[in-house]
Amino acid sequence: MSLTRIYGLFLRHFYLITRSFPRILDLVYWPSIQITLWGFISNFFATHTTYYNNAVGVILTCAILYDFLFRTSIGFNMLFLEEIWSRNFTNLFIAPMRIGEILTSLVVTALIRSLIGLVPAILLTSPLFGISILDLGIFLFFLFLSLYIFGITLGILVSSGLLRFGPSFENIAWSTMFLLAPFGCIYYPIETLPEIFQKIAYVLPLVYIFEEARNILINQTVNIENVYYAFMWNAFYFCLSIALFYYSFNAAKNKGTLINMGE
Amino acid sequence: MKNLIEVQNIKKNYGKKEAVKGISFNVEEDEILGLLGPNGSGKTTTIGMLLGLLKPTSGQIFINNLKLEENRIQILEMINFISPYIELPKKLTVKQNLYVYSKLYKVQNIKERIDYLSEKLRIGELLNSITGELSSGQKNRVSLAKALVNEPKVLLLDEPTASLDPEVGDFVRTFLEDYKKEKKISILLASHNMNEVTRLCKSVLMMKNGEIIDQGKPEDLIAKHGRTNLEEVFLKLSRSKSEFN
Numbered sequence: 001m002s003l004t005r006i007y008g009l010f011l012r013h014f015y016l017i018t019r020s021f022p023r024i025l026d027l028v029y030w031p032s033i034q035i036t037l038w039g040f041i042s043n044f045f046a047t048h049t050t051y052y053n054n055a056v057g058v059i060l061t062c063a064i065l066y067d068f069l070f071r072t073s074i075g076f077n078m079l080f081l082e083e084i085w086s087r088n089f090t091n092l093f094i095a096p097m098r099i100g101e102i103l104t105s106l107v108v109t110a111l112i113r114s115l116i117g118l119v120p121a122i123l124l125t126s127p128l129f130g131i132s133i134l135d136l137g138i139f140l141f142f143l144f145l146s147l148y149i150f151g152i153t154l155g156i157l158v159s160s161g162l163l164r165f166g167p168s169f170e171n172i173a174w175s176t177m178f179l180l181a182p183f184g185c186i187y188y189p190i191e192t193l194p195e196i197f198q199k200i201a202y203v204l205p206l207v208y209i210f211e212e213a214r215n216i217l218i219n220q221t222v223n224i225e226n227v228y229y230a231f232m233w234n235a236f237y238f239c240l241s242i243a244l245f246y247y248s249f250n251a252a253k254n255k256g257t258l259i260n261m262g263e
Numbered sequence: 264m265k266n267l268i269e270v271q272n273i274k275k276n277y278g279k280k281e282a283v284k285g286i287s288f289n290v291e292e293d294e295i296l297g298l299l300g301p302n303g304s305g306k307t308t309t310i311g312m313l314l315g316l317l318k319p320t321s322g323q324i325f326i327n328n329l330k331l332e333e334n335r336i337q338i339l340e341m342i343n344f345i346s347p348y349i350e351l352p353k354k355l356t357v358k359q360n361l362y363v364y365s366k367l368y369k370v371q372n373i374k375e376r377i378d379y380l381s382e383k384l385r386i387g388e389l390l391n392s393i394t395g396e397l398s399s400g401q402k403n404r405v406s407l408a409k410a411l412v413n414e415p416k417v418l419l420l421d422e423p424t425a426s427l428d429p430e431v432g433d434f435v436r437t438f439l440e441d442y443k444k445e446k447k448i449s450i451l452l453a454s455h456n457m458n459e460v461t462r463l464c465k466s467v468l469m470m471k472n473g474e475i476i477d478q479g480k481p482e483d484l485i486a487k488h489g490r491t492n493l494e495e496v497f498l499k500l501s502r503s504k505s506e507f508n
Contacts, residue, residue, distance in 0.1 A: 012352060012355070016352065019354055019355065020354060092367075096340040098336060
């Protein structure tokens with residue numbers, strides 16, 4: 001692995017973001033709107049239902065966590081799509097970069113993109129709604145880390161599809177998170193889902209992450225088991241995504257997708 | 264002379280379709296080899312295989328005596344490619360693009376390299392311009408700078424002067440001639456501009472339907488086929504119903 005090459009690819013996206021005010025605005029705008037909207041919904045439920053009476057920040061906290069996941073996943077896909085849109089894809093794949101270097105660079109860049117959007121949104125929650133996500137304590141770090149890994153995993157899976165099937169896979173890239181969201185139990189407990197859906201939800205890390213966030217905020221207790229299961233499933237899907245990316249890269253070399261990607 | 268490119272009986276099939284049907288050729292150091300053929304003859308597929316973007320169905324490729332299949336990264340460090348069908352990131356400045364690619368190719372003295380290429384390719388005044396806002400001729404010279412940023416031993420050119428006006432086209436050809444002479448590099452040139460090929464190439468390969476149907480020095484091919492220029496030879500061969508059809 002070459003840090004110089006990883007830094008080089010990071011720079012390509014860093015220059016792109018910093019050169020364009022609309023791009024920075026786009027990164028900050030959506031999370032802030034999303035959090036503001038969920039903040040008001042959260043306030044409404046806090047005063048009109050008993051379930052959240054003891055924890056007014058539950059919905060908003062889950063909204064922030066979900067947005068982080070969404071931004072990480074979409075951010076990763078965007079980095080890959082940028083290369084296709086700018087017809088730079090071939091240049092990138094004829095540069096002497098290892099797959100691991102490309103992925104590492106995109107993983108770091110996606111994190112920075114997500115944080116650019118998330119930090120202002122988090123800062124908004126305290127003065128506007130009197131809620132701090134820091135109430136999750138030290139476990140906030142583990143929940144964010146878990147979401148970050150899963151977001152990156154989804155990004156790598158979608159990028160594998162782009163490599164294998166070309167730009168026609170772009171629409172799938174945008175819809176992945178929406179497909180998984182119902183099974184993630186982001187705003188409701190898993191018992192809300194029909195039994196068959198619960199079985200699907202239990203093999204995703206999301207349900208453990210959001211169940212644990214609610215557990216900490218509502219019951220003021222920590223269930224380490226949830227954190228453990230989230231990381232276990234994350235490790236499984238992450239390894240699977242890396243293997244699939246390598247498989248797709250080789251399949252693209254057989255099929256010729258790499259040379260036709262920009263056309 | 265040492266062969267920098269050695270292609271040994273490479274084939275590429277897409278399912279049942281045979282895009283390249285077992286071709287072999289070498290490109291020596293300090294040589295420009297022309298790759299000619301009508302659209303769909305297998306030129307781009309061949310270049311794709313040389314760049315490691317396509318995996319040959321069978322056969323072997325050696326660049327500077329290294330087997331491509333086993334030394335992809337090491338080989339990519341010493342080759343580069345230019346084509347009007349690929350572009351540099353449009354929103355970045357020329358200087359940023361060259362800097363990024365210098366990092367990807369681990370160029371040691373980036374500033375000196377960019378200064379050298381800027382002077383040689385007359386892009387000094389463009390360095391702070393947005394790449395996407397350049398004219399075709401300017402973009403072409405910037406792409407060429409990117410392709411030379413790693414001081415490649417092997418340069419693959421796919422229609423390098425397509426869509427350029429005659430003045431810029433001539434500038435690029437002259438530059439390539441001088442650069443090849445100075446650095447002793449090997450160039451594989453795929454082009455539909457027969458005057459360009461006649462001027463630049465020591466020898467040419469004529470491809471059709473995935474096969475090499477003729478090869479030799481431009482002047483020898485012209486004499487062999489009883490024509491007055493390479494374009495006429497190209498037309499004769501591409502229109503003929505050869506034994507390969």
